[in-house]
Amino acid sequence: MSAVITLTDVKLHRGVTQILTGINLTIARGEHWALLGPNGAGKTTILSMCGARLYPSTGSVDILGHRLGRVAVQELHSRIGHVNPRHPLTSPLTVQEVVLTGFTGTLETPFRWEPTTAQLERTRDLIAQMGLTDRTHAIWPTLSQGERGRSLVARALATEPELLLLDEPTTGLDVAAREQLLETLDDLAATHPEITTVLVTHHLEELPETTTHAALIARGALTASGRIEQALTTATVTEAFEHPIAVERHGRRWAARAQRTGSVH
Numbered sequence: 001m002s003a004v005i006t007l008t009d010v011k012l013h014r015g016v017t018q019i020l021t022g023i024n025l026t027i028a029r030g031e032h033w034a035l036l037g038p039n040g041a042g043k044t045t046i047l048s049m050c051g052a053r054l055y056p057s058t059g060s061v062d063i064l065g066h067r068l069g070r071v072a073v074q075e076l077h078s079r080i081g082h083v084n085p086r087h088p089l090t091s092p093l094t095v096q097e098v099v100l101t102g103f104t105g106t107l108e109t110p111f112r113w114e115p116t117t118a119q120l121e122r123t124r125d126l127i128a129q130m131g132l133t134d135r136t137h138a139i140w141p142t143l144s145q146g147e148r149g150r151s152l153v154a155r156a157l158a159t160e161p162e163l164l165l166l167d168e169p170t171t172g173l174d175v176a177a178r179e180q181l182l183e184t185l186d187d188l189a190a191t192h193p194e195i196t197t198v199l200v201t202h203h204l205e206e207l208p209e210t211t212t213h214a215a216l217i218a219r220g221a222l223t224a225s226g227r228i229e230q231a232l233t234t235a236t237v238t239e240a241f242e243h244p245i246a247v248e249r250h251g252r253r254w255a256a257r258a259q260r261t262g263s264v265h
Contacts, residue, residue, distance in 0.1 A: 003062070004029050004163055004196045005050050010059035012045060012220075019045055020056070020220045029162075032189070032197045032210050034228070037217035037240050043200045044167055046217065050198055051165050052076040064162060077105060081156030081164040085149055085171045092139040095132055095151050099123045102158030119158075126154035129191060130184055146177025150184055157192070164188070166199040170206045178206065186210045204232065209252035216240040234259075 005027040012020040020042050027033055027050075035043040048054035049061050052073045061068040064079055081102070089098065089107055097109055103119050104110050115123070127136055130150040135143070143151065149169055156164055169185070170178045185208040188195060201207065207214075207228075214232050215225035217240070224236040237245045237256060244259040 002029050003027065004031075004064060005198070006060075006062040007046070007049065007056075008060045008062075010046075010049065010056040010061060012042075012054075012057050018220060023059070023222050025215060025222060025225060027196060027198065027213070029196055030194060031212050032208065033199070033213045033215065034207050034211050035198065035200045035215050035217060036202065036204070036232075036237075037223075038242070039202070041217040041240075042220045043217050047165055047167055047198060047200050050163070051080055051082055078159060079162050081159070081161035083149075083152045083156045083164070083166040083169050085145070085152065085167070085169055087148070087152055089140055092141055094137045094139055095127060095143070095147070096123055096136050098140060098151050099126055099154045099158060102155035122158065123154075126157055127151075129187070130154045131180075144177065145172045146174075146180055149173065149177070149181045153181075153184060162195065164192075164195055164197045166197065168200055168202070170201070182206070182208050204237075204247065204254035204256045207254050218242070 003026050005025070007023050007025045010020055010023040011018070023046065035046060037043050045054065049056060050063065052063055052068060055068055063076055066076060091108055093109065100115050100119065100123055101107065101109060103115065104113060127133055130153060132147060132150055135147055140148070170181055173181060188197065189210040199208070211228055213226060214228045216223045216231060216236055223240050224231045232247055232254060234245065234247045237247050245256050246259045248255045
């Protein structure tokens with residue numbers, strides 16, 4: 001499969017602070033990756049590079065066949081969907097209007113902009129896919145966190161992106177809303193089989209069942225990566241989080257629990 005993202009010896013520093021130290025990562029078309037690690041490890045920083053929103057200090061980042069620094073980033077942004085649960089919208093836009101801003105790439109509806117018939121039809125289809133048809137005209141301030149999350153997934157899919165980035169999409173959700181959102185993400189494997197996804201999370205329990213690969217990041221370095229079965233083990237997670245963590249898998253769902261010191265094998 002062709003590479004959608006390639007990070008080669010990527011380093012990032014701010015002043016004397018080293019944020020990323022020699023990241024090498026290749027993500028192929030149709031794969032579904034999770035980036036995991038403790039707070040401050042560099043996960044969101046890597047995701048920002050994957051979204052062509054942050055440049056490395058040294059090394060190279062290739063996205064969808066283009067190298068950062070040698071391509072107009074707006075061209076890349078139109079091919080990348082981004083789901084951020086901290087979406088800073090405060091205006092009373094409806095669910096339909098929020099999804100439509102995915103076509104314009106803006107927070108608010110642009111002045112005098114009118115969607116095409118095709119854009120309206122796709123918006124309605126996406127809202128239906130997210131199970132939000134009955135909330136189409138509900139306004140943003142009245143939505144639950146789960147409804148907001150699914151609205152943002154629909155927004156990110158509006159332009160039929162080749163790459164979908166999800167930055168801790170289950171933040172603030174209760175168990176039922178989390179499971180509903182994870183089910184929505186799992187459905188993408190069937191409804192959008194060609195799409196590549198990269199999801200950032202702290203918690204193994206928040207991984208969609210369709211996750212195929214994982215990368216563990218600690219202290220700005222990649223400590224393990226590859227097929228999820230090989231990358232997520234008791235040993236690799238314990239190393240990344242610097243605490244004895246037992247990793248378990250039940251069916252296609254993952255879980256982690258603390259172990260007593262000395263009981264890790």
